[in-house]
Structures are given as C-alpha cells and as structure tokens.
Amino acid sequence: MESLSQTIRPGAVNFKSGIPNNNFIEEVLLCANLKLLAMQLTLEFGGGLELLCNSLKIHKVNVDPQDGEKLTMKHLLAWVRTNLIKERPEMFMKGDSVRPGVLVLINDCDWELSEQLDTVLEEDDVVVFISTLHGG
Amino acid sequence: MAEAAAKLKGGRLCSICNDRRPALKRPKTLEQICRECFYTVFEDEIHNVIVENQLFKPGERIAIGASGGKDSTVLAYVLSELNRRHNYGLDLFLLSVDEGITGYRDDSLETVKRNEIQYGLPLKVVSYKELYGWTMDEIVKLIGLKNNCTFCGVFRRQALDRGAALLKVDKLVTGHNADDIAETVLLNILRGDIARLSRCTSIITGEDGPIPRCKPFKYTYEKEIVIYPFCWLDYFSTECIYSPNAYRGFAREFIKDLERMRPRAILDIIKSGEDFRISASTKMPEQGNCERCGYISSQKWCKACVLLEGLNRGLPKLGIGRSRGLNNEQNKDMKLTDGTKSMQSKQCGTLDF
Numbered sequence: 365m366e367s368l369s370q371t372i373r374p375g376a377v378n379f380k381s382g383i384p385n386n387n388f389i390e391e392v393l394l395c396a397n398l399k400l401l402a403m404q405l406t407l408e409f410g411g412g413l414e415l416l417c418n419s420l421k422i423h424k425v426n427v428d429p430q431d432g433e434k435l436t437m438k439h440l441l442a443w444v445r446t447n448l449i450k451e452r453p454e455m456f457m458k459g460d461s462v463r464p465g466v467l468v469l470i471n472d473c474d475w476e477l478s479e480q481l482d483t484v485l486e487e488d489d490v491v492v493f494i495s496t497l498h499g500g
Numbered sequence: 501m502a503e504a505a506a507k508l509k510g511g512r513l514c515s516i517c518n519d520r521r522p523a524l525k526r527p528k529t530l531e532q533i534c535r536e537c538f539y540t541v542f543e544d545e546i547h548n549v550i551v552e553n554q555l556f557k558p559g560e561r562i563a564i565g566a567s568g569g570k571d572s573t574v575l576a577y578v579l580s581e582l583n584r585r586h587n588y589g590l591d592l593f594l595l596s597v598d599e600g601i602t603g604y605r606d607d608s609l610e611t612v613k614r615n616e617i618q619y620g621l622p623l624k625v626v627s628y629k630e631l632y633g634w635t636m637d638e639i640v641k642l643i644g645l646k647n648n649c650t651f652c653g654v655f656r657r658q659a660l661d662r663g664a665a666l667l668k669v670d671k672l673v674t675g676h677n678a679d680d681i682a683e684t685v686l687l688n689i690l691r692g693d694i695a696r697l698s699r700c701t702s703i704i705t706g707e708d709g710p711i712p713r714c715k716p717f718k719y720t721y722e723k724e725i726v727i728y729p730f731c732w733l734d735y736f737s738t739e740c741i742y743s744p745n746a747y748r749g750f751a752r753e754f755i756k757d758l759e760r761m762r763p764r765a766i767l768d769i770i771k772s773g774e775d776f777r778i779s780a781s782t783k784m785p786e787q788g789n790c791e792r793c794g795y796i797s798s799q800k801w802c803k804a805c806v807l808l809e810g811l812n813r814g815l816p817k818l819g820i821g822r823s824r825g826l827n828n829e830q831n832k833d834m835k836l837t838d839g840t841k842s843m844q845s846k847q848c849g850t851l852d853f
Contacts, residue, residue: 464756474524
C-alpha cells in the first residue's frame with residue numbers, strides 16, 4: 365500500500381527525501397503546484413452527523429497532506445472539524461479522535477482494523493462517519 | 501478505486517472463513533470478520549437468542565414496535581427474514597406511535613410507511629392525539645422543554661400496549677439493544693429503582709400481563725446494528741427535536757467510553773443486572789391496575805392518568821418527579837375532579853388490561 369502511494373506521487377517523496385530528481389522541470393512543476401497535491405477524498409456523514417455539516421451527507425473534499433507528504437486520519441479529523449462541522453463539534457469529536465459511539469469506516473472497512481488515528485489516507489479514499497448515538 | 505481498498509494491519513484474513521479480507525472487528529468477541537460472515541453470524545446469533553429463550557411460538561401474531569430508527573428497522577428486516585428462513589410461522593405487524601412532533605415523527609413515520617411496503621408487513625399507527633387528546637407539540641407548548649421526555653416516555657409505553665391490543669397480537673417486540681439495556685441497568689442503579697433494575701434485563705417482560713414484550717436484540721451490540729444495514733436499509737436518524745434527556749445522555753456516553761476501552765463491558769453490565777439478588781426485606785411495589793383506565797400500575801392511578809389529569813387541569817407538574825408517598829395525597833385530590841370528562845379521549849377502559 366505504501367509503495368503504491370509512492371509511485372503515484374514520486375515528486376513529493378523525492379522532494380522530501382532530498383534525493384535529486386533527474387527531471388528538473390517536473391520537480392519545479394510539482395513544487396509550484398503543491399496545491400494540486402491536495403488529496404481528493406469522499407467523506408460521508410450518517411446517523412445524524414450530517415446535521416452538523418449543513419445536512420449534507422456526502423462531501424467531496426480536497427485536503428492538503430501534512431507537510432505536503434502524507435495525510436493521516438488524525439489530520440483529517442482536525443480538518444473536518446475546522447472546515448465541515450458547522451455546529452456542536454462535541455457531537456463529532458472528543459479530544460483528537462471521534463466521540464465514542466461514532467463509527468468510522470475507511471473504504472467500507474471498520475477503522476478498528478487499521479491504525480485508527482494513524483491510518484494513512486490515499487487519493488480517492490472514502491471515509492464514512494456514522495453516529496450510533498441517536499435514538500433507535 | 502482498486503487501490504483504495506482496506507488499510508489492514510498485516511495481511512490478516514477473516515477469522516471465520518479464513519478466505520476474505522475482514523471488514524469489521526466484532527465488539528463482542530474482538531474477532532475480525534468479513535462482511536459476508538458478519539451477515540451470517542449477526543442473523544444466526546439473533547436466531548439462536550430467539551430459539552434458546554423461546555421468544556415465539558408458531559402461529560403467534562407479533563407486533564414490532566417500529567419508530568423508523570435504526571434498531572426497529574433492522575429488527576423488522578431481520579425478523580421477517582428469519583421468520584421466512586426458519587419457518588417460525590409468525591404473523592408480523594409493524595406498530596408505530598405518532599407522538600405528534602412536527603418535523604421529527606412525521607418524517608420518521610414516512611420511513612415506517614416505506615418499510616411497510618418494502619417488507620410487506622401491515623402497519624398500524626396509534627397517535628397520542630387520538631389516545632390522549634394531546635400531541636407532544638401541544639404538551640411542550642404548555643410545559644416547556646423540562647419534563648417533556650417523562651410525558652412522552654410514559655405515554656409511548658401505554659400507546660404501544662394499546663396499539664398491540666388493537667392489532668390483537670400475542671407479543672410485542674422492541675428493538676432495544678445490548679447498549680440500551682446496559683444503559684438502563686446503570687440508570688436504574690443511579691436512581692435506586694430496584695423494581696425496574698430487577699426486570700430491565702429480562703428478555704421477556706410482562707408475561708403475566710395481556711401483551712408480553714420481548715427484546716430479541718438483548719445481546720446485540722449497537723455497533724453491529726448500525727453496520728449491518730450500512731447503505732442498504734432505509735432508516736431515519738434524526739434526534740428528537742425535544743430530546744435532551746440529559747441524564748440518560750450521560751449514562752449513554754459513559755457506556756460508549758467503557759466500550760472503547762473494553763467492548764465486553766456492555767455485556768458484563770447486563771450480566772451484573774441479571775445477577776443482582778434483591779434482598780427479601782426490600783419493599784417492592786405491588787402490581788395492580790389503575791383504578792381509572794385499568795392499565796397495570798403499582799399505584800391507584802397509572803402514571804399516564806396522573807400526567808394526563810395534570811395536563812387537563814392545567815397543572816402539568818402533577819406526577820413529575822418523585823411521587824412516592826405523595827401519590828396518595830394526589831389521588832385523593834384528583835378524586836374530586838370529574839374524571840369522565842377529562843378522560844374522554846383516553847378510552848383505556850374498553851381494553852382488557
């Protein structure tokens with residue numbers, strides 16, 4: 365998985381590691397267009413959480429990786445809190461993670477099976493947040 | 501999208517089929533299992549709970565208390581599925597209560613109406629307005645947002661029983677899950693409500709009454725109920741606009757915190773509730789019937805009648821808060837009023853409770 369992301373964005377990796385890139389022009393372009401490196405993600409809010417973000421369930425977003433390198437769930441959560449949550453952030457987060465009772469699925473997979481806050485996200489990932497805290 | 505799949509630690513496979521990639525971690529067992537195996541174990545476990553506890557007998561008419569929310573929607577789906585698959589021989593019905601909350605219940609009832617068609621289960625809706633003469637909107641207008649949940653809870657309980665009686669069902673099933681029950685155990689401890697503590701963990705209650713209730717999801721984690729229908733069941737999830745039942749909210753959050761640290765805590769709290777032994781010297785309320793409407797009650801009047809009397813006499817505080825000891829005086833006071841007039845809309849007397 366890790367190596368795959370490196371092949372997708374060779375410029376960023378090389379830039380960070382300081383290994384000179386043999387294609388100077390490509391390197392310059394990548395630097396100039398760092399914004400383009402923003403990762404496109406699909407975020408879905410359910411179980412009532414959508415009410416915290418303009419009642420919109422699905423958000424297609426572009427998130428800048430930290431230091432232009434990688435994007436972790438921890439960083440994404442902070443980004444969501446700042447950029448998408450319009451009210452009652454305490455319904456969504458507790459500390460730097462989601463509030464207990466909020467399920468997180470990354471590409472249809474329970475985040476308890478991955479590294480949770482340390483999970484590294486990639487282009488086109490789909491992250492779903494569902495609150496279990498509403499009435500049944 | 502091919503590369504956008506799963507970010508699993510290591511290359512583990514589903515611990516049941518050992519073939520596919522796991523999709524979730526089961527809170528109950530901590531097993532990592534795939535979606536297909538999850539559907540199977542989820543449904544099989546509920547089937548086992550039904551069989552082991554003899555929840556149903558062939559030929560019974562069963563009402564499913566349906567709010568349009570996740571628990572009751574999953575319950576309606578799973579139960580009709582299991583009924584077919586294992587030939588339970590049950591006649592299933594959906595039973596909904598319309599509390600009269602604009603912008604909340606009217607929307608969720610639309611969900612139930614869709615479920616009626618999707619699962620082919622007949623639906624019966626009973627409303628507070630027709631049963632009690634008051635909608636929750638009207639009650640909140642009168643009493644404000646302070647004790648409205650008390651009214652709603654008491655009225656709903658009786659409304660479900662009355663709806664079940666109208667449907668002539670043998671039992672009523674509700675979607676209470678393991679998390680709900682653990683939460684209720686804690687609340688009953690916090691309130692010192694020994695009578696409720698001793699019955700809140702029973703999978704079947706009211707067997708001596710006209711319509712027993714049971715909870716097939718007693719051992720089912722909320723997390724799994726939420727993941728189960730992911731993307732394909734039609735349910736409604738909006739918090740009641742009058743909701744903030746703060747006390748229950750605290751208990752709920754506490755349970756979820758515990759679950760994060762040790763998922764088994766939920767089942768263990770239920771176990772603790774089950775295994776409480778109430779000392780013989782503890783005074784338990786005696787179950788009788790409400791003198792007014794005939795509904796089961798440990799007092800002269802059932803709670804719904806006391807609350808309704810308060811509403812109709814413009815004394816909405818009546819019956820709110822602790823009523824032990826006070827109850828007799830209240831009842832004496834109430835005898836002075838003409839009950840028949842204010843009770844017109846609540847014809848419980850016609851029911852055999």
